[in-house]
Amino acid sequence: MMRVSALPLSLKVPLIAAGMMVLVGIVASQQVMTSLGAVQEERLRELARLHVDGLAIALGPAVLRRDVWEVYDTLDRATQAMAGQRLVLTVVADDTGRVIAASDPTRAPVDSSLQPLMQDAQAVNDILLTEAAPHVRVLSDLAYQGRTVGKILSELDVADLIDERRRVRLWLLAGNTFATLILAFGGYLAMRRMLRPISDLAAHMARAEGAPGPIPADRIPEGDTELRRLFQTFNAMTGAAAAKAEVERRLAERERFVSLGRLSSSLAHEINNPLGGLLNAADTIRTYADRPEVVRDSVDLLDRGLRHLRDVARVTLEQNRLDREGLPLKREDFDDLKLLFAPETTRLSQSLDWKIEAASDAMSRLPAAAVRQIALNLLLNASTAAGDHGTVGCSVTERDEELCLSVWDTGSGLPDEARRRLLSDEAVMPGGGVGLRLVRDLVRGLGGRIDYFRSPERSTVQITLPLAGPAPC
Amino acid sequence: MDRRLFLGFAGAALAAPALSRAAEPVRLGLTPVFLDNDAEVILRLREALGEGTGRQIELVQKRTYQEVTGLLLEGGVDAAWLCGFPFLQHEDALSLLGVPVWQGAPLYRSYLIVGAADDAIDLADLEGGTHAFSDPDSNSGWLVTASDLARMGRRPDEFFQRSLFTFGHRNVVRAVAGGLTRSGSVDGYVWEALAKVEPALTARTKVLSRSEELGFPPFVARREMTGEDAVVALRSALHSLAETVSGRAALDLLQLDAITPGDVSLFEGIRQRMRAIAS
Numbered sequence A: 001m002m003r004v005s006a007l008p009l010s011l012k013v014p015l016i017a018a019g020m021m022v023l024v025g026i027v028a029s030q031q032v033m034t035s036l037g038a039v040q041e042e043r044l045r046e047l048a049r050l051h052v053d054g055l056a057i058a059l060g061p062a063v064l065r066r067d068v069w070e071v072y073d074t075l076d077r078a079t080q081a082m083a084g085q086r087l088v089l090t091v092v093a094d095d096t097g098r099v100i101a102a103s104d105p106t107r108a109p110v111d112s113s114l115q116p117l118m119q120d121a122q123a124v125n126d127i128l129l130t131e132a133a134p135h136v137r138v139l140s141d142l143a144y145q146g147r148t149v150g151k152i153l154s155e156l157d158v159a160d161l162i163d164e165r166r167r168v169r170l171w172l173l174a175g176n177t178f179a180t181l182i183l184a185f186g187g188y189l190a191m192r193r194m195l196r197p198i199s200d201l202a203a204h205m206a207r208a209e210g211a212p213g214p215i216p217a218d219r220i221p222e223g224d225t226e227l228r229r230l231f232q233t234f235n236a237m238t239g240a241a242a243a244k245a246e247v248e249r250r251l252a253e254r255e256r257f258v259s260l261g262r263l264s265s266s267l268a269h270e271i272n273n274p275l276g277g278l279l280n281a282a283d284t285i286r287t288y289a290d291r292p293e294v295v296r297d298s299v300d301l302l303d304r305g306l307r308h309l310r311d312v313a314r315v316t317l318e319q320n321r322l323d324r325e326g327l328p329l330k331r332e333d334f335d336d337l338k339l340l341f342a343p344e345t346t347r348l349s350q351s352l353d354w355k356i357e358a359a360s361d362a363m364s365r366l367p368a369a370a371v372r373q374i375a376l377n378l379l380l381n382a383s384t385a386a387g388d389h390g391t392v393g394c395s396v397t398e399r400d401e402e403l404c405l406s407v408w409d410t411g412s413g414l415p416d417e418a419r420r421r422l423l424s425d426e427a428v429m430p431g432g433g434v435g436l437r438l439v440r441d442l443v444r445g446l447g448g449r450i451d452y453f454r455s456p457e458r459s460t461v462q463i464t465l466p467l468a469g470p471a472p473c
Numbered sequence B: 001m002d003r004r005l006f007l008g009f010a011g012a013a014l015a016a017p018a019l020s021r022a023a024e025p026v027r028l029g030l031t032p033v034f035l036d037n038d039a040e041v042i043l044r045l046r047e048a049l050g051e052g053t054g055r056q057i058e059l060v061q062k063r064t065y066q067e068v069t070g071l072l073l074e075g076g077v078d079a080a081w082l083c084g085f086p087f088l089q090h091e092d093a094l095s096l097l098g099v100p101v102w103q104g105a106p107l108y109r110s111y112l113i114v115g116a117a118d119d120a121i122d123l124a125d126l127e128g129g130t131h132a133f134s135d136p137d138s139n140s141g142w143l144v145t146a147s148d149l150a151r152m153g154r155r156p157d158e159f160f161q162r163s164l165f166t167f168g169h170r171n172v173v174r175a176v177a178g179g180l181t182r183s184g185s186v187d188g189y190v191w192e193a194l195a196k197v198e199p200a201l202t203a204r205t206k207v208l209s210r211s212e213e214l215g216f217p218p219f220v221a222r223r224e225m226t227g228e229d230a231v232v233a234l235r236s237a238l239h240s241l242a243e244t245v246s247g248r249a250a251l252d253l254l255q256l257d258a259i260t261p262g263d264v265s266l267f268e269g270i271r272q273r274m275r276a277i278a279s
Helices: A009-065 A068-081 A159-208 A226-287 A292-319 A331-347 A368-386 A416-423 A435-445 B039-053 B065-073 B084-089 B139-151 B169-177 B188-197 B229-239 B245-253 B264-278
Strands: A087-094 A099-102 A135-144 A147-157 A351-356 A391-399 A402-409 A449-454 A459-466 B026-030 B057-061 B079-081 B094-101 B110-115 B130-133 B162-165 B183-187 B205-210 B219-222 B258-260
Touching (some): A009 A147, A009 A159, A068 A087, A068 B162, A226 A331, A416 A435, B039 B229, B084 B139, B130 B139, B130 B169, B139 B264, B169 B183, B169 B205, B183 B188, B229 B258
Parallel strands (some): B026 B057, B130 B162
Antiparallel strands (some): A087 A099, A087 A147, A135 A147, B079 B219, B110 B183
């Protein structure tokens, strides 16, 4: 059974409104019934009062004389005159409670005790109407010439009043049910109409799939309403989100240059170091131009040096090629990375443990650009963490339709801030760079996952990428 | 006929002399013991007697026979419609003007009645019950039952657990029919008349026993007044009541045939019951 809290707003609000109306209906009905009961009881009290007062005037002398016939005659005539009306029985007793006469002597014979009939009898001013019995008994003193000369007990037929109550209750129930249903249905429709923009907004946000776009102007409610302001705020937020995404994209783009920038010093050394040898070779050729064996050796040296420079230039260019999107990953990409990264380790006197064991077929099912960027960022981070004379390792293996890229170092481990950037979606503190967050975004884009292990001597970041393509994170 | 009235009248006709309208009205005493206060019967009776006497008729109604008898004896009325019992009680002071004829004779009976479902079979079975009499000066409504009890060596006040007077024969029937009392003593003429006009009332009662025929309640006047114009005129009007249209209408309402001059010997049965009481 669906919980109420799980119901949509467009159903819950009308239901609450209907519930409130039912509650109001019940309270109103109760008020009506209470008022009706009070009116009926007051009417009954008035009737009983008039009856008793009238009889007291008519019967006083006869009761004083204990004139059975006079009392009976009066009661009988009154009963005949009121045949079919409310009074069912009237019994007149003397001051000792002995019956003088009753309108129905078979129920209260002359000289019998009034006591049995007095049970359940109520005072005139305290008459209460219950639905338990169709008759109400009323007991009153019969006063004549200022003193009590007897008692009058009347039995009133209240079946019609009880029927009236039942009828009113039934009509109230039926009427309230009908009115509640109508109003609840109307309320449901009205609420649905009022909440439709909210539903539209929710549907729009659901369709946005993490990249919310602005709601078209023709879908924004008219007037200066809360909903209109809400829609406008939403549109403003989507603009801000788009701008933020654009900023992030640009930052990521810049990151590639940043990583290269960090390598520029090493690359400069990588170019500068052979340059001395190459210039010496040129001088040697110039000096010993007439010695073919020396020239040949110097040319070989020049050739190797220039080829190395060409490779360095190529991988640098390769890392920044703009048309590399969509190219499959190859084993050579890791060779390029090693060529690009190795000088950095050399500069820091670090050891590099490089193991590329995954098959080329498996690698080709992943995009080259993203994986290269992931690996380069992690390697640069590991190199920084490892410090001088540390060790940095990189391994690429394949298992169960997954490519596993592990980058480790012997540094002191990822600081908390760096770990948050890599392993969570928490907002990044400004000024901290975006390299690790870029790794997280790229891995997520490839449907992979990131694990971080810390042992006493090394920290390992393990990237697992599915070969079957992106799957939901 | 939807009257709820009873009683009878008698009358002999007299060619109504065109007497002066200014003459003294004739005052006739009545009691609801027989005649329940039915406006139409009162009106018709007054019209008929007025036409018959040529005088205005003043009907003086009292609650009990005692009151009417007292009024008659002291001259408060010229004549009265009494029961045979008070007539005999004051026989030396009163004289007959006429006796109503019911079902062909100036006679009627007293009925002892009980509730329709009562299983009593005679008066003795009613001992310890409640009983309704009509009037202590009524022959059929008290004397007959009291004398029957006297012949049994009993008195009403100790034979019945409670007895009461309703001052009307119809009231006796109401008391028994309504269950106020177990039994009642009632004028047989009234009960029979009621059986026609209010059968639902008498159906709730049944006649346990009927007395012998007794003289019907008569119209009487003081002996010294019998020669007075008013009384003479009234006697004539009563005797001729059945011969006039208005008189006939009044008699029909009362379910009577006529009013005959009658004779005191009609009341011999009542006299005997009075003796039973006295002894």
